[in-house]
Every structure is written in C-alpha cells, then in structure tokens.
Amino acid sequence: ILKERERVIINFLIIIQGKMIKHEFVICAYKESKYLEDCIISLKKQKKKSNIKLATSTPNNYIENLCNKYQIEMFVNKGEKGIAGDWNFAYSCSDAQYITIAHQDDIYRENYSTEIINTFDKYPHALIAFSDYSELINGNFSDNGFNLKLKRIMLKNLRNHDKAYRIKNKRSAIRLGNAICCPSVTYSKEALCDYEPLFKTGFRSNVDWETWERISRAEGEFLYCNEILMAHRIHEESETSAVIGDNLRSKEDYEMFLKFWNRPVAKVLTKIYSLSEKENNV
Numbered sequence: 001i002l003k004e005r006e007r008v009i010i011n012f013l014i015i016i017q018g019k020m021i022k023h024e025f026v027i028c029a030y031k032e033s034k035y036l037e038d039c040i041i042s043l044k045k046q047k048k049k050s051n052i053k054l055a056t057s058t059p060n061n062y063i064e065n066l067c068n069k070y071q072i073e074m075f076v077n078k079g080e081k082g083i084a085g086d087w088n089f090a091y092s093c094s095d096a097q098y099i100t101i102a103h104q105d106d107i108y109r110e111n112y113s114t115e116i117i118n119t120f121d122k123y124p125h126a127l128i129a130f131s132d133y134s135e136l137i138n139g140n141f142s143d144n145g146f147n148l149k150l151k152r153i154m155l156k157n158l159r160n161h162d163k164a165y166r167i168k169n170k171r172s173a174i175r176l177g178n179a180i181c182c183p184s185v186t187y188s189k190e191a192l193c194d195y196e197p198l199f200k201t202g203f204r205s206n207v208d209w210e211t212w213e214r215i216s217r218a219e220g221e222f223l224y225c226n227e228i229l230m231a232h233r234i235h236e237e238s239e240t241s242a243v244i245g246d247n248l249r250s251k252e253d254y255e256m257f258l259k260f261w262n263r264p265v266a267k268v269l270t271k272i273y274s275l276s277e278k279e280n281n282v
Contacts (some may be wrong), residue, residue, distance in 0.1 A: 023117055023186070024096035027054040027104055028074075028086055031227060032062040035105040040212050043102060048113040050100075055090035056083050083207050084199040091198055096189065098129075103183040105233040107136065112229040116186045119223050121160055127192060127220040131229035135140040140184040141231055143147035147276050154179035155224050164221035171216050173224075174209060175260040177253075177273050180222075184230050191220050206256050213259050250274050 022121050027038055043052050054067055057077040067074045077089040090101050094136050098120055102108065112131065119129045132152065134143045142148070154176055157169040159252060164170070173179045185208075195215055216222070253273050257266035 017152075021051055021094075023050045023098040023100070023113060024094045025050055025052045025100045025102045025108075026090045026093050027102045028051065029056040029058075029063050029104045030086070030092045031058050032060060033104045036063070037066055037105055037144050039102060039104050040066060040072065042107045042109070045110045046069060046108070048117060050113050051096070053093050055086070055087050055093050058090070069170045078203070082201060083088040083204060084197075084201045087199045087207065088197045089185070091196075093167055094189070098186050099189055100186040101183070104230075105235065106183045107231045107233070109229050115225050115227060115229055119161070119225055120186070120188065123164075123221050123223055124190060125220050126164075126188060127181075127215055127218060128185050128187055129223035129225065130180055131225040132227055133181045133184050134228050134231045135232040136231040137235070143228060150177075150276070151179040151181075152226070155226070158222055158224035159226055161221065164223055165219070167217055170222045171213075171260070173222065174212050174216065176269065177276070178206065178209040178256075179213070180208070180212055181230075181232055183232055187275075188220070191218075194218075203252055206252040209256050213256065226243055237238045 011073055027036075027039060027043070040052070040064060043050075052070075053073050054063070054077060055075045055077060056063055059074070059076050059262045064074065066072070068281065075089070075093045079085065087101055091099060100112075100116070107195065108282060116129050133148075134141045135145055135148065136142075155173050158164050158171045187198070192215065195211075195218070199211055201212075203210050212222075250270055254266055254270040257273075260266075261269065
C-alpha cells in the first residue's frame with residue numbers, strides 16, 4: 001500500500017512539473033499491412049499533436065522503413081505473442097497519462113486527440129474515453145450501417161458524462177454485445193493501474209470486450225464522445241474477418257454473455273448477435 005501511495009504521489013508531482021507526456025498513440029503493427037502508412041499519416045495530421053510510437057512482434061524492413069520515414073520510435077515485443085500479448089506490450093511502451101492503442105488498418109480524424117483529451121480534462125478520474133466511428137469497407141466510408149445504429153442505441157446511457165460513472169450505465173453498453181469500438185479507445189494509465197495487464201489471454205475475438213466487462217465495476221467513467229472521430233477498416237485480412245470465418249467468435253460471444261445473463265438468455269443473445277457478424281465478414 002505504501003509503495004502504491006508513493007507511486008501516485010510521484011506521478012502527481014511529475015504531472016505538476018509538466019514532465020509527464022499527456023497523451024501518446026502507440027500503433028500496434030503486424031507483418032506488412034498495406035494500410036499502415038495511412039494510419040500513420042492520420043496520426044501525424046492531428047490538430048493536437050501527440051507523440052507516436054509503434055509496437056510490433058513481427059519486425060521487418062517494411063515497418064522499419066515507415067518508422068524511419070516518419071521518425072517514429074519502434075519497439076519489438078519479444079515476450080508473449082497473440083492479440084492480448086501484443087496489446088499489453090503496446091500499452092507498456094508508453095508512460096503517458098493517456099494512451100491510445102492505434103490499430104494499423106484504421107484512420108483517425110484530425111480532431112481525435114483534441115476531443116478525447118478535452119473530455120478527459122473535464123472528467124480526470126475517468127477510466128477510458130472513446131468515440132463514435134465509421135466503417136471503412138473497400139475504400140468507402142459508412143457512417144450509418146445497421147451495426148453502427150445498434151451500437152449507438154446501446155451507448156445511449158453513456159452520452160450523459162455526469163452519469164457515466166454508474167456501473168449500470170457502463171454495463172448497459174456491453175451487456176447486449178460489444179458497443180465500444182476498441183481502436184477508438186484512449187486509456188487512463190493511472191486510473192487503470194490496478195488492472196494491468198489490461199488485456200487477458202484466452203480470447204481471440206473478444207479480448208477488448210472482456211476488458212470492458214472487467215473494468216466496468218471500477219470507480220470512474222466510461223466517457224463516450226458521440227462524434228465520429230475515426231474510421232475502422234473492415235477487410236478480408238483483418239482479424240475480425242478471420243475469427244468470424246472459423247466460427248470461433250460465437251463461442252467467445254456466448255462466454256461473454258454469460259457474464260451478464262443466465263444460460264438460456266445467453267444462448268439466444270449469441271444467436272442474434274451472430275447475425276450482425278455477417279456485416280463484418282468481407
């Protein structure tokens with residue numbers, strides 16, 4: 001307990017002295033994604049400049065050349081692999097107050113950092129802040145697809161930030177499915193220190209959903225910015241499409257629904273939820 005208090009005090013003093021980086025993007029890169037440069041450019045174009053780092057478990061010349069081109073520090077994960085391992089490593093690469101794990105295929109609008117950090121400034125004890133998003137499929141942006149409309153309904157109780165600390169409101173956003181877009185999320189390092197490693201192994205599709213469920217009972221807000229601040233790319237090489245293709249997602253969905261509902265209800269919700277997955281299968 002004493003060490004924890006000392007850490008909090010030291011972090012507070014660092015912030016006061018202006019030495020702690022407020023916000024960083026850490027790009028989680030894998031193999032040779034043809035969309036990686038578009039992601040980097042979108043982060044470089046942010047109106048509110050944030051430092052950018054890149055983490056990878058598959059270092060190669062392609063990634064290294066892009067890092068050199070855009071002067072981005074690259075970190076190589078030599079530990080636990082897999083989605084959870086890679087995301088935890090990316091998270092550990094930053095000591096900033098707020099961290100965004102940027103997904104290599106996605107694009108962030110130029111006001112993402114501004115809106116997210118302004119939201120945190122108003123609610124400094126928040127756990128996470130995240131935004132609405134559009135889907136990017138075959139080069140076309142979709143802002144009002146069926147899945148997006150459903151998720152906005154599920155997120156309704158989090159629109160009022162003054163009530164976003166309530167456990168029932170946080171859980172209402174994830175009890176009927178995962179309405180929180182993972183790449184749109186920015187994490188408060190200090191607020192989540194007791195939940196590290198932030199992502200647990202054992203899931204392939206619902207790594208993020210499991211995290212939201214686990215931290216939903218913690219003190220602090222889930223801050224939903226109901227403005228489209230990024231675009232999530234859906235394509236045939238994405239992990240989402242791969243998981244849907246091998247039917248693993250339904251098994252993981254059922255396991256998640258059991259955290260909120262009894263078995264009969266969880267089975268029904270899993271079947272209904274699987275219908276929406278077809279929209280993400282390119």
